[in-house]
Every structure is written in structure tokens, then in C-alpha cells.
Amino acid sequence: MTQDNTPTIETPVLIVGGGPVGLALAADLGWRGAPCLVVEQGEGPADHPRATAINARSMEFMRRWGVAEAVRKASAPEDFPHTALYCTTLTGFEIARIDRPHHGGRGPTTTSPERAQRCNQIWLDPILRDLATSFKSVDLRYRWRLEELTQTNDHVVATVHDLARDQRRRIVAQHVIDCSGGHSVIRRQLGMTMSGSPYTGYFLSIFVKAPELWTHHGMGKAALINFVEPAGLWRNLVILDGRELYRFGVRGKEFYDAPEQVDVERMFREVVGKDVPHELLSVRRWVARNVVSDAYRNGRVYFAGDAAHLNHPSSGLGLNTGLGDAVDLGWKLAATLSGWGGASLLGSYETERQPVGRRNIGHADVSHQGDREREPPPEIFQDTPAGERARRAMGDAIVSSMTRKFITDGLALGYRYDPSPICCNEAGAAPHASVEDYHPNAVTGSRAPHAWLPDRRSIIDLYGRGFTLLRFGNATPDVSAIERAFASRGVPLSVETVTDPAIGALYERRLVLVRPDGHVAWRADALPADPAALVDRIRGAANSPDSD
Ligand SMILES: Cc1cc2nc3c(=O)[nH]c(=O)nc-3n(C[C@H](O)[C@H](O)[C@H](O)COP(=O)(O)OP(=O)(O)OC[C@H]3O[C@@H](n4cnc5c(N)ncnc54)[C@H](O)[C@@H]3O)c2cc1C
Numbered sequence: 001m002t003q004d005n006t007p008t009i010e011t012p013v014l015i016v017g018g019g020p021v022g023l024a025l026a027a028d029l030g031w032r033g034a035p036c037l038v039v040e041q042g043e044g045p046a047d048h049p050r051a052t053a054i055n056a057r058s059m060e061f062m063r064r065w066g067v068a069e070a071v072r073k074a075s076a077p078e079d080f081p082h083t084a085l086y087c088t089t090l091t092g093f094e095i096a097r098i099d100r101p102h103h104g105g106r107g108p109t110t111t112s113p114e115r116a117q118r119c120n121q122i123w124l125d126p127i128l129r130d131l132a133t134s135f136k137s138v139d140l141r142y143r144w145r146l147e148e149l150t151q152t153n154d155h156v157v158a159t160v161h162d163l164a165r166d167q168r169r170r171i172v173a174q175h176v177i178d179c180s181g182g183h184s185v186i187r188r189q190l191g192m193t194m195s196g197s198p199y200t201g202y203f204l205s206i207f208v209k210a211p212e213l214w215t216h217h218g219m220g221k222a223a224l225i226n227f228v229e230p231a232g233l234w235r236n237l238v239i240l241d242g243r244e245l246y247r248f249g250v251r252g253k254e255f256y257d258a259p260e261q262v263d264v265e266r267m268f269r270e271v272v273g274k275d276v277p278h279e280l281l282s283v284r285r286w287v288a289r290n291v292v293s294d295a296y297r298n299g300r301v302y303f304a305g306d307a308a309h310l311n312h313p314s315s316g317l318g319l320n321t322g323l324g325d326a327v328d329l330g331w332k333l334a335a336t337l338s339g340w341g342g343a344s345l346l347g348s349y350e351t352e353r354q355p356v357g358r359r360n361i362g363h364a365d366v367s368h369q370g371d372r373e374r375e376p377p378p379e380i381f382q383d384t385p386a387g388e389r390a391r392r393a394m395g396d397a398i399v400s401s402m403t404r405k406f407i408t409d410g411l412a413l414g415y416r417y418d419p420s421p422i423c424c425n426e427a428g429a430a431p432h433a434s435v436e437d438y439h440p441n442a443v444t445g446s447r448a449p450h451a452w453l454p455d456r457r458s459i460i461d462l463y464g465r466g467f468t469l470l471r472f473g474n475a476t477p478d479v480s481a482i483e484r485a486f487a488s489r490g491v492p493l494s495v496e497t498v499t500d501p502a503i504g505a506l507y508e509r510r511l512v513l514v515r516p517d518g519h520v521a522w523r524a525d526a527l528p529a530d531p532a533a534l535v536d537r538i539r540g541a542a543n544s545p546d547s548d
Contacts, residue, residue: 006170011037012337014173016146020121021305021322022179023128028330030135031065034337039160041145045125048207048284049240049247052120053316055412058323059114064464067131074123076242078105084406085222086398088381091273095228096395098406111438112450113458120240149186151299181306190298196291197365202256203286206248206264210278227271228376235271256285288312290365292357296350309357314368315408317360325353331516340490342541352417367405410434418445422540424522442507448514451503463518466492470512472504477527485531491539
């Protein structure tokens, strides 16, 4: 208690916001045995659908936390195609079809032990909540709303309103992570700014139940259906469970401004092309912007997820980018609390994650405009040879320009932390440029690539708790000097020998050091001249008083 009788709670890490990013960060901290308190103003996970596309990298995180199978089970059925379909109406003309054969299902791909899944947040968030709260070190409080926050050099004081008891609480934390989404009170209080595209899109999101809708039309099953209409592309239908639940998206400021006046029933009938059994479950308004925070940190406060970047969901990058933020922060916070993280380890978060945010949000900005600017010629709606030609021409244009909107494996798996103050980046390494395709590589700063070990584990299953030093081949150098350097700084390290020459060729060096988040920190054919300097660099202690 303080003088004003406000109960005070102390926690090393306060996470504000129990959406998917806050829950994932809490889960990662719990998985590492690190303590945190999560405050969420809502009563529980959101009940209106938002994100559905969970990319392969996010599924790799789920695999590390042991919940990949739960996410797969909560996803659309294995055989449900992840196809993106463009048509005039569901009973009208097909314009284009982009298949994604390596998304969904359970078999591995050549680049990851996990496939992208379609698991909406209404099922994903409860999985993350149950995971986070399965760890004793995680304290999750629903109906606790952060009202204000002040910080000094060595701590942050937050005032939280316990809505159930109508009581104020004071929380004293060493670090605060703002995961409170696009309407963050913290950002407003700290005067944080965002930059990016001038675009603002206004939408209605309509949650619809229409059992086995595909049995009422001839287009077949598809995960995403974009409707090409005389007024352009302004409505879409997103399958949620592969059975009966959909998110019907409608773009337009006039609908956003007066949702109660929108005849949703008529709109749904229009895109289907006839009456089908259905039920409208809920309607929400939302605004899309493509902007990134100008800073990911303010003193002891860090910004992650939608509190750090906002984007149009067309390429399914918002939640996935946010999960990447959480994973980058998780091990750095845990290392800092354990004492082996150096003074500049947490500072590397912004250097590493802000460029990823900018790249992904930039892609989302371009890809959604591709649809917005598409104007269908009138004959496209006619059942004539000219109509057929127009549909084929528009379809070809959509497939050639829009495939990179729906297939973003290069963005999902190819992001690289370069430059990074805590990686020994390689001079002259070309960035991973492709959006659609991922080209496996182990260039420093990259996600260490997947390969199957002889015991049928993925090599990425070795990464996570501490650092992993990979020795490739049968005659690799003696690494005991590196092991001693790690031990002297208290940095967890395991050493693994990999003799498969194909994996050695993929990793390209005889020694490769992988961080707890699965990114390559350093690689070489021989021991570093100064192993202690290497350890200080990768733990964020280079040039700081706690290095020699
Ligand atoms: C229609 C739509 C479709 C989308 N589809 C995709 C997709 O397919 N793939 C994808 O990757 N992304 C998608 N996104 C984006 C995705 O939903 C967001 O990026 C994601 O929800 C961000 O998660 P978050 O945890 O950062 O923020 P949020 O989900 O916004 O969670 C923030 C939480 O903080 C809480 N909070 C706010 N203020 C306070 C406070 N003062 N005190 C306590 N708690 C507070 C809120 O109640 C909320 O629960 C979509 C978004 C929309 C709108």
C-alpha cells in the first residue's frame, strides 16, 4: 500500500494488452521461466474474428511452445484449400484463382517443418491464453485497464483500474511492453508517432454463419473470395473454420459511418447471388492504415504488435509480424532478468524489428492497392465471347500481380536482422529480396534454416532455450574455448554436432551459432580470435562495463 492506500504490485515485466501479441509474449516468457504480469481490459479473448492467416514462421513458434498441433486442430480442415478466388458473385463468373498448395494440411514443406494454417484469433487467442497461464511465472489479469504510466531511469509506475472491483492499483515494473493495439493509451501519453502511407480504409467486418456454403454454388471451396463488381473490389468473404463461419468484409466510409443503416442481409445475398441459409452473428467497424512506429522504445517501454505497426490485413501480416516482435523480445527480456543479457540487449529490439515492420507494412500497402485500383470492364459481367475474353484478361492480370499478395513465404521466413548490434553480420550479404519464395540460407541475422536430422527432428527443434553452437562435419574445431567463454558470462549454450553433409552445405560454415530465437548470430570455419568478445557481442554487452 502507498500513502494514498492504492495497493502496489511489483513485477519485472508488465505487459499491457492480452491480445494475441501480449499473450504470445507472456507465453514465451513463461516458457523461459521468466516472470510477467499481463493486464487486459477485456473479459477474455475477443469473440469477433480478425486475423486468420498464421504463416509458417508463426507456426514454428507454436511448435517451439508445444501448441502447433492444437493450432492445426483449431484450423480449417486439412483438406480445405487455401485458394484465393476472384469472382463476380458466388453464382456468377469466375475471374481468377490463386492456389496455395503448400499452405494448410500437416505434411512439412521443404523449407519448414510447419505449414501456414488458417486459425482465426477467436480460436488462437484462447490457445495462447491457456499456454501463457500454464506457466507459474505468468500472471494474467482480465478487466484490468491501464490508465496512465510514468517512468524514471530505473522503473515504470503504471496505474491500473481493476474494473471488476472498481479499484485502482499501482504497478511498479522494470520493463513495460505495450501490446495494447492500435488505440494505445501509452503511445498517446508518451507522444509516440507513426509514419508510413497516407492511406486510410474504412470497413465493416460482418461475422456470418453459412453452413457448407459451397454446396449452394459451383465455385468450389476457397479460403478467400474477392468479389469483382461494377464498382470495383469492395467486398470479400473469408472462411474461418472451413465449415460454416465466415468474415464478410465490406469497404466504404459510408458504411463505416452508419453501420446501423447498412442492409447487411441484402449485401450478403448480393455476393452469394441467391438466398442461402445463413445467420448474421456480429458486425464491427474498423479502420485500416499502413504505418509503423517511429520508435519501438521509449525509455523502459517497448512497443510490439499493433502498438508498433498497423497494416491493411490483405497479406495477413499484422498478427504474424506482431508474433515476431514478441519472440524477439521474449528471450531478450528473459536474458536481461537472468543477468546474462548485456546492457544493450533490449536496445537491439528496435534495430532488429523496426525494419521488418517497415518491410511488411510496405508490402501490405502495395498489395491491397493492387485490388483497390482494379476497375472491371463492363463486358466482364456478360455471358458473351467478349465477356469471356475480358474475364480471362483480368484474371491473368490478377494472377500475375496478386500472387505475391497471397503467397508471402519470402517475407515470413526470409527476414534477416542486418544490421544488428548483436549479430556478427556479414559484409556484402545481399538481402533476402523475394516476397513470394523463401530461399533457405544461414547468412548471419537470418532465421536458421530448417533441415531434417537423422532422428527425424527438424534442426530448428534444437533452438530455443539458450544459444546453440552447431559443429558441422566430422573434423570440426575444438570449441571448448567458446564453451568456456559462454560459461564465464553465464550464457546458456548447447553444442550440437551435425554430420549430414547436405545440412552442412545449407549452413555453409563449419561453426554456426544460433540464438534462442532461432536466428544466426555468428558463423565461421574457425574459432573466433577472442571468444569472450564474441559472447559479449551476442549478449548485448560489447563495449559495456560488464564486458572485459
Ligand atoms: C478484419 C481483420 C483481419 C485481419 N486478418 C489478419 C490476418 O489474416 N493475419 C494477420 O497476421 N493479421 C491480421 N489482422 C491483424 C491482426 O488482427 C492484428 O495485427 C492483431 O490482432 C494485433 O494483435 P495485438 O495483440 O498487437 O493487438 P490487439 O489484438 O488489438 O490486442 C490489444 C489488446 O490490448 C487491450 N488493451 C487496449 N488498451 C488497453 C489498456 N489501456 N489496458 C489494458 N488492455 C488494453 C485490448 O483490449 C486488446 O485485447 C487482421 C485485422 C483485421 C481488423
